[in-house]
Amino acid sequence: MNTLRENVADYLVMRRAMGFKAEGLAKLLMSFVGFCEARGVNHVTNDVALEWATAQIKVPVHDALFARRMDAVRLFARHQQALDPATQVPPETMCNRRYRAREPHIYSDTEVHALLAATDTLSPQFKAVTWRTLIGLLAATGMRPGEACRVSVDDVDLDNGVIQVLDTKFGKSRLVFLHPTTVTHVRRYLRVRHDQLPAATRACPMLFVNGRHTALDPDKLGITFRQLLAAAGIPTIAGRRPPRLHDLRHTFAVTTMLAWYDDGHDVQARLPLLSTWLGHVDPASTYWYLHAVPELLDQAVRRLETRDSVTVAGAQS
Incomplete structure (x- = not known):
């Protein structure tokens, strides 16, 4: 009989072969395997899944982590139960602390400019230029930070104002079009990159490089970004999670939809366009913003009330 570790490894191979x-x-699953092995457990059970999902392993357990852990075990268990009847599939009711996405931090124009100015506090100078360009690109395009870190120099076509984003979060690729001012800043960064870095470093294919002359690590961006938040004087609002670099993407989506409302456009009809731009799997992922951000929900309610009042007035005339 295969061990739990072997079964998980086979499951992951199958998932990757299917394009996931x-x-x-x-x-998550390898963490679960280690947890089970330490207790002599070789099958998924509801009790051990719950024990692992609520265990503090390296970091404190919050609602989002609890939900991700339970979802990971449940995915594997559903597959494994067909092969091993002793496997238990944790029921949905076990997630009584089910994660609900918190309201993102929507940066004001003043805060974005403050972040850009705060990059001057970074050293060496090339790091400051790199972060200024990265923040500006994310704010102007709504790209995911991880996507920006994986953009290569060859993916950037400044003559046509386009960045090619390949093999994204859901295995999709897309084109992101740049405003002329963004093109100017990216072109300036490439010039600085060429002038300040050694020839061996310039050979790195990635657009953004760090102090070790290798590609920026998406998992380590938060360290520097927290320094910039402090330098920019952007506080954490009570009851909300701290502002994140990823929130620049949320800001782009929200400000785009607010602008559409202000211009009188049919936002519902335009959501698929924004969804495609952001690289979402479907418009439902983009529609989440209407519920997560009070300003958008308020605009949607106002639009609905206006439409209803016009309908009533027409019926009465």
Whole structure:
């Protein structure tokens, strides 16, 4: 009989063969395997799944982590139960602390400019230029930070104002079009990159490089970004999670939809366009913003009330 570790490894191979990205799932499941092995457990059971999902392993357990852990075990258990009847599939009712996405931090124009100015506090100078360009690109395009870190120099076509984003979070690729001012800043960064870095470093294919002359690590961006938040004087609002670099993406989506409302456009009809731009799997992922951000929900309610009042007035005339 295969061990639980072998079964999980086979499951991950199958997932990848089907075209799914499994990095995050693999980390969670291998953590679960280690937890089970330490207790002599070789099958998924509801009790051990719950014990692992609520255990503090390296980091404190919050609602989002609890939900991700339970979802990971449940995915594997559903597959494994067909092969091993002793496997238990944790029921949905076990997630009584089910994660609900918190309201993102929507940066004001003043805060974005403050972040850009705060990059001057970084050293060496090339790091400051790199972060200024990265923040500006994320704010102007709504790209994911991880996507920006994986953009290569060859993916950037400044003559046509386009960045090619390949093999994204859901295995999709897309084109992101740049405003002329963004093109100017990216072109300036490439010039500085060429002038300040040694020839061996310039050979790195990635657009953004760190102090070790290798590609920026998406998992380590938060360290520097927290320094910039402090330098920019952007506080954490009570009851909310701290502002994140990823929130620049949320800001782009929200400000785009607010602008559409202000211009009188049919936002519902335009959501698929924004969804495609952001690289979402479907418009439902983009529609989440209407519920997560009070300003958008308020605009949607106002639009609905206006439409209803016009309908009533027409019926009465």
